[in-house]
Structures are given as structure tokens and as C-alpha cells.
Amino acid sequence: MDKDQQGRQEELQYLEQTERLLQTLLNRELDQLDQRKEALIEARRDMWENTVHASQDFAQLTEMNQYLAGVNQQTAGYVNTLRQVEKYRRMIGAPYFGRFDFVEDGYDEVEKIYVGLHTLTDPASHHIFVYDWRAPVSSIFYRHEPGRAAYEAPSGIVEGDVLRKRQYKINEGNLVYFFDCNVVITDQILQEILSQNASPKMRTIVETIQKEQDRIIRDRDTDLLIVQGVAGSGKTSIALHRIAFLLYEGHQSRLQWNNVLILSPNAIFSQYISHVLPELGEENVAQTTFDAIATAALAEPFIVESRAEQLETLLQSGGNPSRQRAIAFKGSRAFLTLLDRLIDHWAHREIAFEDVYYDSVTVETGQQLKNRFLNNKIGLPMAVQLRRLEETILKKIPPLQKRRRQRIEKIVAQSEGRDFEIKAFSRLLSMKETKALRRRLHRFTRVDYRHLYERLFTDPPLFARLARGLSLPEGIAEAMASASASASKSAGNATGSSGMLGGLFAETGERLRQGRVAYEDAAPLLYLKFRLEGCSLYSDIKQVVIDEAQDYTPLQYAIFALLFKEARYTVLGDICQSVEREGDLRLYDDVVQILQKPKTLRLDLNKGYRSSQEISAFARRLLAKEQGGLSFERHDEAPRIERAETEAAMVDAVARHAAASLEAGFGTVAVICKSQREAERLHSRLKGKHPVQLIQPHEGWVEKGVSVVSAYLAKGLEFDAVIVYGADKGRYASDLDRRLLYIACTRALHRLTLCYCGEISPFLTASASPSERRLPM
Ligand SMILES: Nc1ncnc2c1ncn2[C@@H]1O[C@H](COP(=O)(O)OP(=O)(O)OP(=O)(O)O)[C@@H](O)[C@H]1O
Numbered sequence: 001m002d003k004d005q006q007g008r009q010e011e012l013q014y015l016e017q018t019e020r021l022l023q024t025l026l027n028r029e030l031d032q033l034d035q036r037k038e039a040l041i042e043a044r045r046d047m048w049e050n051t052v053h054a055s056q057d058f059a060q061l062t063e064m065n066q067y068l069a070g071v072n073q074q075t076a077g078y079v080n081t082l083r084q085v086e087k088y089r090r091m092i093g094a095p096y097f098g099r100f101d102f103v104e105d106g107y108d109e110v111e112k113i114y115v116g117l118h119t120l121t122d123p124a125s126h127h128i129f130v131y132d133w134r135a136p137v138s139s140i141f142y143r144h145e146p147g148r149a150a151y152e153a154p155s156g157i158v159e160g161d162v163l164r165k166r167q168y169k170i171n172e173g174n175l176v177y178f179f180d181c182n183v184v185i186t187d188q189i190l191q192e193i194l195s196q197n198a199s200p201k202m203r204t205i206v207e208t209i210q211k212e213q214d215r216i217i218r219d220r221d222t223d224l225l226i227v228q229g230v231a232g233s234g235k236t237s238i239a240l241h242r243i244a245f246l247l248y249e250g251h252q253s254r255l256q257w258n259n260v261l262i263l264s265p266n267a268i269f270s271q272y273i274s275h276v277l278p279e280l281g282e283e284n285v286a287q288t289t290f291d292a293i294a295t296a297a298l299a300e301p302f303i304v305e306s307r308a309e310q311l312e313t314l315l316q317s318g319g320n321p322s323r324q325r326a327i328a329f330k331g332s333r334a335f336l337t338l339l340d341r342l343i344d345h346w347a348h349r350e351i352a353f354e355d356v357y358y359d360s361v362t363v364e365t366g367q368q369l370k371n372r373f374l375n376n377k378i379g380l381p382m383a384v385q386l387r388r389l390e391e392t393i394l395k396k397i398p399p400l401q402k403r404r405r406q407r408i409e410k411i412v413a414q415s416e417g418r419d420f421e422i423k424a425f426s427r428l429l430s431m432k433e434t435k436a437l438r439r440r441l442h443r444f445t446r447v448d449y450r451h452l453y454e455r456l457f458t459d460p461p462l463f464a465r466l467a468r469g470l471s472l473p474e475g476i477a478e479a480m481a482s483a484s485a486s487a488s489k490s491a492g493n494a495t496g497s498s499g500m501l502g503g504l505f506a507e508t509g510e511r512l513r514q515g516r517v518a519y520e521d522a523a524p525l526l527y528l529k530f531r532l533e534g535c536s537l538y539s540d541i542k543q544v545v546i547d548e549a550q551d552y553t554p555l556q557y558a559i560f561a562l563l564f565k566e567a568r569y570t571v572l573g574d575i576c577q578s579v580e581r582e583g584d585l586r587l588y589d590d591v592v593q594i595l596q597k598p599k600t601l602r603l604d605l606n607k608g609y610r611s612s613q614e615i616s617a618f619a620r621r622l623l624a625k626e627q628g629g630l631s632f633e634r635h636d637e638a639p640r641i642e643r644a645e646t647e648a649a650m651v652d653a654v655a656r657h658a659a660a661s662l663e664a665g666f667g668t669v670a671v672i673c674k675s676q677r678e679a680e681r682l683h684s685r686l687k688g689k690h691p692v693q694l695i696q697p698h699e700g701w702v703e704k705g706v707s708v709v710s711a712y713l714a715k716g717l718e719f720d721a722v723i724v725y726g727a728d729k730g731r732y733a734s735d736l737d738r739r740l741l742y743i744a745c746t747r748a749l750h751r752l753t754l755c756y757c758g759e760i761s762p763f764l765t766a767s768a769s770p771s772e773r774r775l776p777m
Contacts, residue, residue: 008175011168011175011178012175014114015095018095018096018114018129018130019095019173021120021129022095023092025120025123029084029085033082033085036074036077036078037078039077040074040075040077043067043074044071046070047067051063051064083281087118087281090279091120092173093170093171093173094116094173095114095120095129096114096115096168096170097168098114098115098141098165098167099115099166099168100115100140100162101162101163101164103160103161103163104159104160105159105160107160110163113140113141114130115138116131116132116133117206117281118130118132118281119135132248133206133209134244134249136151137151137153137158139151139152140162141165142210142211143215144162146164146165148161148162149162164180166178166179166180166181167179167181167189167207187632189207189208190208190609190632191632191634193208194609194610194632194634195634197665197666197667197720198718198749199667199668200667200701200703201272201276202237202276204280206241209241210607212605213238213605215603216570216603216605217238217241217242217245218242219242219601220246222568223569223598223599223600224571224591224597224599224600225568225570225571225600225601225602225603226549226571226573226588226591226592226601226602226603227572227602227604227605228573228575228585228588228602228603228604230574230576230605230606230607230627231576231608231610231611231619231742231743232610232611232718233574233605233606233607233608234605235572235573235605236547237276239545239547239570239572240273240277241276242545243262243277243282243545244276244280244281244282246543247282247283248282255543257283258286258540259543260541260543260544260545261285261288261541261545261564261567262286262287262288263287263544263545264287265307265547265551266307266308266697266713267289267697267699268695268697268717269547269548269715269717271701271702272701272702272716272717274287290522290523290556291307293526294517294519294526297535298525298526302450302515302516302525303516304517304519304522305517305519307519307551308697308712309519310327310519310520311579311580311712312675312676312710314580314736315674315677315736316677319734319736322503324581324736325475327519327520328473329472329473329476329504330521330523331520331554332473332553332554333554333590333594334471334472335524335555336594338456338466338467338470339524339528342452342453342455342456342528343452343528343531343532345462345466346452347382351370351444353367353369353444354440354443356369356437356441358400358433358437359400359403361400363393363396363397364393369389369444373386380534381534382447383446384533386444386446387445389445390441390442390445393441394434394438394441397434397437401430401433401434404430405426405427405430408429409423409426447532449525449528449529449532450512452528453521453525453528454512454513457483457505457508457509457512458505460480460481460483460505461484463505464480479503479504479505480505482506483505483506523553523555523556523559524555526559527559527562530559530562530563534562535562538563539565541567542568543569544560544564544567544568545572546560547716548573548715549571549587549591550573550577550583551578551579554591554594557590557591557595558594560595561595568597569597571588571591573587576742577739577746578739579712579715579739580736582624582735582739583739588602606629606630607630607632608629608631609631609632610747611748611752612631612636612749613633613635613636614635614637614638614639615639615745615746615748615750616629618638618639618752619742619745622741622742622745623742624738637751639752639754640753641753641754641756642753642754642755643755643760644755644757646757647757649757650726650755650756651685654671654682654686654723654755657721657723658686658690658692658706658723659690661706661721661723661751662705662706664751666720666721666750667704668702668704668705668718668720668721669705669707669722669723670706670707670708670721670747671686671706671707671709671725672709672710672711672722672725672744673708673711673726674710674725674740676697676713678710678725679710680694682708683708691705692706692708693707693708694707695710697713702717702719707719711740711744714743718747718749719748719749721748721749721752722745722751723753723755724744724752724753724754724755725755726756726757727755727756727764728759728761729758729759729760729761729762730759732763733761733762737761737763741761741763
């Protein structure tokens with residue numbers, strides 16, 4: 001037997017032993033699961049039969065509690081066993097994917113470390129057959145080639161030599177192949193994985209995590225980790241694997257699934273990624289969207305516009321540059337400062353503290369109240385503090401009331417026979433007085449954040465005073481002047497003026513008066529609300545993961561700082577995929593300054609793994625500014641641009657391409673439209689002819705087959721084949737359009753086709769190389 005054959009034989013034996021052990025452990029756990037299930041049913045039945053089901057009796061309640069504790073214990077045992085069963089089931093068939101041979105400094109023994117999804121230990125011999133990919137030692141597999149290597153163990157840095165590194169392809173318990181690799185994770189397996197079809201659900205990447213990705217996943221020291229990564233560089237994958245890593249580590253650091261929160265762009269995306277953590281053997285963690293936070297916090301009487309609605313309105317109105325400017329301004333750091341100044345101004349100058357009297361006694365002077373308010377030693381939110389002032393004042397009233405009542409009653413005592421009536425009268429009187437006092441107090445102890453925000457837009461001189469020295473967008477002076485003129489003419493007649501920010505004042509004020517909140521006003525309102533009233537909803541959150549970080553404004557980050565005070569952050573984004581405004585790397589500086597975390601790190605990921613080189617290169621040419629970045633070397637057909645004579649012909653072309661993609665074996669095909677309204681229209685034209693799914697903002701998720709989706713909803717998702725519908729000048733001409741087109745094209749893995757009618761989009765004339773164009777159709 002030659003060396004290779006012997007090596008293979010050894011590997012086959014190891015795999016067989018591992019599989020056998022797995023099967024034994026799985027069987028054992030399955031038996032235990034049955035027993036635990038029976039015990040649990042028994043415990044429940046006991047509780048049901050031996051306790052009363054509705055009782056106020058303390059003894060009976062205590063008895064029921066004892067039963068309940070037993071049931072809870074049985075349930076926990078059952079769930080634990082179930083988790084073990086699931087773990088072994090996940091491993092069986094492919095228990096590991098890598099191995100390295102390691103000699104630790106100071107030892108002679110060569111350790112063969114097999115790396116897989118979970119640790120597998122033989123309970124009899126304590127031999128570790130497989131190491132969890134998140135175990136400290138496993139980092140060597142992702143980070144080192146054969147040669148000197150080190151890893152960070154809980155006891156400190158461990159150094160040694162890697163003698164060999166091996167990768168395996170194991171399928172249903174069969175060793176398909178294995179090979180030794182000299183580079184950090186060879187391309188062979190990655191090539192194979194990336195050439196496959198996309199899945200309607202995001203996949204795990206444990207087998208092929210790249211060195212630079214591993215660094216992000218395993219970072220445990222940073223309080224604010226910012227990752228700027230090109231499209232398809234694995235940001236979302238990394239975010240989820242990082243959570244799995246932190247939860248694994250959390251066995252020591254006490255981070256649990258309910259301490260983690262993912263902020264995702266929309267419900268579809270949340271669905272798309274929801275399988276990854278369970279596949280990695282972790283409990284799923286909570287996800288929310290900014291929309292959901294805003295809607296919950298700004299409940300009645302507000303009707304809050306969603307981000308999808310805002311984008312849709314922008315797209316329907318040809319981009320509306322004036323609103324785009326207003327959106328940018330209302331999310332900016334300058335506006336954040338303006339809001340802080342507004343709060344300061346209100347606190348120092350506008351709260352009309354009054355002297356409080358009761359029965360001719362001064363309870364508190366206005367000055368005393370103001371001093372106490374401003375001397376906020378424990379940093380309570382202002383609205384809470386004002387309420388506490390109110391309570392303190394009200395607590396001083398009853399003794400005064402009593403004295404007054406006694407006085408009244410003395411007078412009454414002299415007028416015989418009316419005793420009862422006068423007592424009742426004096427009680428009524430003091431109740432009325434307290435009510436009136438409360439009303440007086442409310443004049444300075446209640447704050448309406450909505451009214452405060454409204455004032456910013458209905459009181460231009462106040463706006464001007466607060467905005468002094470800030471860098472304001474062009475056109476704001478004009479907008480202010482026009483608002484002042486309208487205000488002096490007639491408050492009711494105020495209408496949007498022309499100009500760069502025309503309507504900023506009048507329209508904002510008017511909308512708020514009607515109880516409607518534009519998406520760009522939701523963040524300022526929330527900021528005011530949380531700063532004034534505080535928010536303890538997320539006090540358990542210790543790790544916040546913000547995906548699509550470029551979609552949030554500095555003001556939204558300021559809200560996160562208020563919501564997740566004690567949390568650490570992982571912030572991942574790609575400024576080239578900004579939608580509403582041109583992406584700017586300075587956003588990350590703002591994030592650092594706003595979140596103010598002690599230890600901050602920014603890392604860049606410049607290599608994309610999603611799209612073929614041809615598609616990546618094509619998409620990069622769409623960008624306004626040259627963006628560096630590479631893509632994993634995987635080649636496929638060049639993107640195609642096709643012209644249709646009419647809209648109807650374009651619909652037919654799209655249908656034909658979609659069908660051809662399915663026939664070619666692609667599992668997910670997306671027809672990407674510029675807006676949701678267009679996606680809906682196209683869907684209704686296509687659905688009679690072909691099975692197609694419409695992806696909607698609030699419902700459903702990506703399925704296999706053909707989906708029609710708007711560019712902004714396709715964000716973060718991926719498809720084997722993408723067909724861009726309507727890549728013409730009429731649809732894609734502005735900078736906003738350019739960004740949407742870039743997002744649409746970067747969703748494709750293997751095929752990209754752009755169909756247009758009429759004149760081609762100027763972004764494509766510049767970006768398409770001759771081989772990518774085919775005119776006319
Ligand atoms: N190390 C890796 N091994 C295998 N596949 C990978 C790896 N890194 C990324 N991928 C794959 O690349 C694709 C893009 O990953 P992901 O969606 O996480 O990137 P992204 O940076 O969030 O993309 P975008 O910002 O464009 O939405 C996915 O199919 C993912 O599985």
C-alpha cells in the first residue's frame with residue numbers, strides 16, 4: 001500500500017469511527033428523549049389531576065407551584081436532550097470538514113484536530129473526535145497555513161507548528177474526497193460552493209470562512225466593530241456566524257440568545273437569514289427593523305410612513321430632489337445637533353416653572369423647581385424628572401389640605417345642623433382644588449415631543465437661532481425665508497415654496513398637524529421622545545448587529561445609542577449600496593462619534609464572493625466613483641443587455657429569459673424592477689403566463705422559481721439569475737437610479753440580463769463593454 005492509499009485508509013477508518021460514535025450517541029439520546037417525554041407527560045398529568053385549576057387559596061397555590069416546578073424541570077431536561085439529538089443529527093453524514101495536525105510548543109505529540117459544526121467527544125475515552133469550529137484551537141484552521149501558528153486560548157496565546165492542513169468533502173457518511181492544502185482554505189471547495197445555485201434561504205459558510213472574515217467573526221474585545229465590505233463580501237454571513245461564535249463564547253461571558261438583537265432592513269430579509277443560526281445549532285435571536293421600532297414607539301395618533309413607502313414615493317415622483325435633500329438633512333449630524341439644542345433651549349428657557357401655592361402657602365417657588373430640574377444629578381430623562389417634581393409637589397399637599405379642611409370644619413361646627421353637608425362640600429372643594437393644581441402643574445411638568453418638533457418647523461426664527469453655526473444644506477435660508485413670509489401672511493396658507501428645500505417647513509408642519517409622520521421625521525421624533533422620556537425596552541440587549549449599516553442616518557445611530565446603552569455593536573455595511581443618498585465613508589466616523597464606545601475597530605472586506613467575475617466587473621462600472629475591490633475568481637457568462645421595441649415586447653423578453661434560466665437549471669430567478677408599483681404591474685402581466693411570485697414589503701419570502709421584486713427589497717438577497725426590467729433612460733437616469741441599478745445587478749450569482757425599451761440608461765452605455773451589449777433584440 002503506498003502512502004496515499006494508507007492515508008486514505010486512515011481517513012476512512014477515522015470517519016467510520018466518528019460516524020459510529022455519532023450513531024451510538026444519537027441512539028442513546030433518542031432513548032433518553034423517549035423516556036423524558038414520557039416523564040414529562042406524566043408530570044403534566046399529575047399536575048392536572050392533583051391540583052385545582054383555579055384557586056385563590058394560598059395553600060393550594062403553593063401545591064400547584066411545586067407541581068409546576070417539577071414540570072418545568074422535566075421540560076428543561078427534555079429540551080436539553082432534544083438539542084443534543086438535533087446536534088448529532090446535524091453532524092451525522094458529514095461530521096467534520098477540516099483537519100490540521102498541530103504540535104504545541106513544549107510537547108512532542110502531534111494532535112490531529114478535526115474541525116466540524118460541533119464538538120464530538122467520546123464519553124468513554126474522553127477523546128475529542130471533532131472540535132467545534134468556534135473552539136479557540138479551530139481558529140488555526142481558518143487562519144494558518146502549515147508552519148508556525150498560534151491561537152488564543154482562555155489561558156493565553158498557544159503557539160506551535162501546523163504540520164498539515166486537510167479539507168474533506170463528506171456526503172451522507174461517505175468520504176467523497178479530501179486533499180491537503182497549503183494556502184489558507186484552498187479555493188477548490190470554495191469554488192465548488194460558490195458555483196452552486198443560490199438557496200432561497202441564506203446558507204452557513206463554516207467550511208470556507210476566509211481568514212479576514214474569521215478575524216471579524218472571532219473578535220471578542222471590540223465594543224464597536226465596523227465592517228465596510230463590498231457587495232457579496234459575506235457581511236451578513238459573517239454577522240450571523242459572529243453571533244453564533246459569541247453565543248458559544250457566551251457560555252463563559254453569559255451572553256445568551258436573548259441578549260442579542262439584529263437590526264435588519266426589512267421583514268423579507270429577516271426571513272431570508274432566519275435559518276442560519278438554527279443551522280449552526282444556536283437559538284434564533286430577535287430581529288427587528290427601524291420601521292417596527294418607530295411604529296411601536298410613535299403609536300397613535302401617528303400614522304408612520306415606512307421606509308418602503310418613502311422610497312416608493314420618491315421613485316414615483318421622479319426622485320424628488322427637494323425631498324431627497326430634506327431626507328438627507330433630517331438624518332444628518334447637523335440636524336442631530338439642532339435637536340439637542342432644541343431640547344436644551346426648551347429645558348433652559350421654555351419650561352414655564354411657576355410658584356406653586358396652596359391655601360396661601362408657597363409650596364415651591366418656580367426658581368426652586370427650575371434649579372432642582374436643571375440640577376439633574378442622576379441623569380433621569382427630562383420628562384421623567386418633571387413627573388417626579390410633580391409627585392414631590394403633590395406629596396406636600398395632603399397636610400396642607402388637612403389643615404384647611406380642619407379650618408373649614410371648625411367654621412362649620414358653629415353652624416349647627418349642616419354638619420354633614422359642609423363636610424362633603426369641603427371634601428369636594430379640596431378634590432377640585434387638587435385637580436386644578438394638577439392642571440396648573442401640567443403646564444410645566446408635561447412635555448409633548450411632537451409639539452416640540454413641530455415648533456422647529458413652524459417657528460422659523462427659533463430654527464434660525466438654534467441652527468446658528470451649523471453647516472446647513474444649500475437652500476435652507478431660502479426655505480426659512482419663505483416659511484417666515486408664509487407665517488407672517490397667514491399660518492394656514494403656508495404652502496411649499498420652490499427652491500432646493502422648498503416645503504421643508506410648511507410641509508413638515510402641516511403633515512405633523514395631521515398626525516402623519518414621514519419616514520424622515522420618524523427618527524427625529526423618536527430621538528426627542530427617547531431623550532425626553534427614556535426607553536428601557538432593550539435593557540437586556542448586550543450585542544446589537546446592524547446590517548446594511550449604510551441605510552441608517554447619523555440620527556438613527558443616535559437613537560440606537562439611546563436604545564442600546566449598554567450594548568456592544570457590530571455594524572456592517574457597504575456605502576456603495578446606499579439608496580436615498582450618495583454613500584459616504586464619513587458615515588462610519590459619525591457612527592464612532594455617536595455611539596462612543598471605548599474600543600472601536602473598523603475593518604474592510606474587499607473581496608466579493610457572490611457574483612461571477614463578469615457580473616462583478618460589470619456592476620462595478622456602474623458606480624459613480626471608482627471602487628476598489630476584487631471578486632472571487634469564478635467565471636461565467638458575461639451580462640447581457642437587450643433592447644425591446646415596445647414595453648409589451650420587453651415583458652415577453654423577461655418571461656422568456658426567466659423560463660430559459662429555469663430550464664438551464666437555475667433555482668432562483670429574480671426579475672428586478674425599479675419600484676414596487678412597477679413590480680406589481682409586471683407581476684400581474686406575467687402571472688397569467690408563468691408561475692411567478694411577487695415579493696412584497698411586509699409578507700412572504702423568497703421561494704424557488706421566478707420572483708418579481710423591487711430593487712430596494714432585493715437588497716441583501718441573492719438569486720442565481722437576475723433580469724433587470726426596464727434598464728432604460730426613462731427609468732434609470734438619476735444618481736438615485738444609478739445606485740438602485742447597482743444594487744439590482746449585484747444580486748446575481750451566475751446570470752445577469754438587462755432588458756430595456758426605448759433609450760438605454762446612460763449608466764449602461766458607459767458601463768457595458770461590447771461583448772455585454774446585444775442590440776437590438
Ligand atoms: N467564506 C465564504 N464561503 C462560502 N461562501 C461565502 C463566503 N463568504 C461569502 N459567501 C457567500 O457569498 C454570498 C454573499 O454573502 P453575503 O450575503 O453574506 O454578503 P454581503 O456582503 O452581506 O452582501 P450584500 O452586501 O451584497 O448584500 C453568499 O452566498 C455567501 O454564502
